Amino acid sequence: MTLPSSFGHWEHLQDMIRREHNKIVARYFKDLGDISWEPNINTPRAALRTACRIDDQDTAIMTLIRLYLFYEVLGYGKKRLGNFYGMPALDFQESFEGRPQVFLFFSQDRASVPDKLSPITAEISFRLMDETSESITPAKALTLANKIKQEMTDGGKEIYFNKGRILVNYNDRKHGLALRIYATSEDEGEKIIKKILTIRNISFNASHLSVSIPKRQSQNLPKGTKTIYGKQRKNRRWRPSARVRFRYAYLYVHGLNEVVPLVDATGQWIDALVHV
Structure with a gap:
């Protein structure tokens, strides 16, 4: 016709x-x-x-x-694109089966970002060693999401920490913690670490904490260029310092093609379990 x-x-x-x-x-x-x-x-x-x-x-x-x-x-x-690991997501999952993993994402407020630069970001992750792909449930994920919201907000506002050049580590493999926090001071890094421990109902143990203070200073606005791949390019920032604010949290579960949005403070994850 x-x-x-x-x-x-x-x-x-x-x-x-x-x-x-x-x-x-x-x-x-x-x-x-x-x-x-x-x-x-x-x-x-x-x-x-x-x-x-x-x-x-x-x-x-x-x-x-x-x-x-x-x-x-x-x-x-x-939002709905599959996770990319350099190979198809399902192939990666078959070769790397682990405990469910939680990711917390922070970023700099747009108003404080210098012109022509991208916001400074931070991502912190930890594993749920007491859960597996089979044992984790939507109800448990909701409980976890509420705990994250409680610790990552204060008075209805998302918390922040000052990211910088100092590396604050907290290693507790038994509880799935291999935290690496780049902060402006040990106290700043420890503040975030203790909040994550509270989310997991784990007591702080100073023996798991270590701090690395580089001699090199942060470079927020580096000058000059250098030759990279046959072309002069601007020098990149090195461990820049900025206030980064909590934005969202999601859960990766082995076997799922998509992550599970736990908490959202951006308004972009409509299917997040909890909103700020």
């Missing part, structure tokens, strides 16, 4: 994109309502959903910008 004489390629394409995209947006913002939700800008999340939702009257440029906002700026296009 041929296309009708009145068929419009753009109208048809936009209609298909609008229908399918708005279904995904509705699932992403399901806490606000289903597909019949009426657009409004009464809250920050409502304003975001309104901006992401494609309208029948949108031009091609507006449609593209809405898609870009949702899939790139909010990160939905990257």
